[in-house]
Amino acid sequence: QVILLESGGGLVQPGGSLRLSCEVTGISFRRYSIAWFRQESGKDREYVAGYYGGGALSYSDSAKGRFTISGDNDKKTVVLQMNSLKLEDTAVYYCAADRSLISRRNWTLYDYWGQGTQVIVSS
Numbered sequence: 001q002v003i004l005l006e007s008g009g010g011l012v013q014p015g016g017s018l019r020l021s022c023e024v025t026g027i028s029f030r031r032y033s034i035a036w037f038r039q040e041s042g043k044d045r046e047y048v049a050g051y052y053g054g055g056a057l058s059y060s061d062s063a064k065g066r067f068t069i070s071g072d073n074d075k076k077t078v079v080l081q082m083n084s085l086k087l088e089d090t091a092v093y094y095c096a097a098d099r100s101l102i103s104r105r106n107w108t109l110y111d112y113w114g115q116g117t118q119v120i121v122s123s
Helices: none
Strands: 003-007 010-012 018-025 033-039 046-052 056-059 067-072 077-082 091-098 117-121
Touching (some): 003 091, 018 091, 018 117, 046 067
Antiparallel strands (some): 003 018, 018 077, 033 046, 033 091, 046 056
16 A cells, blocks of 8 residues: 655744655655645645655755755655745645656646645744
């Protein structure tokens, strides 16, 4: 059984930081790509960052320079460190796994999803 378990969401003020974690079980970590997406209420799911083939990294334009994605292949965990958070970063953040080892930003191509974790940036 494939399980992606997110943790680390919460309420933070603008300019603050949060660390999201995605623990992956049931798949070969090095043979999948793991990405973070987010979804605001009423909007489509948006790519944030990805960890590919056990080491390659990719970021959306909105995440570049503020967010850092990293992975631990032994612990099968991918972490998204989010700094300098803005009001517009408020969303439910999802972790997803894709059999492809290339950077794919279309959420419909991902095979497995976590349940999501809420991030609220508010003053």
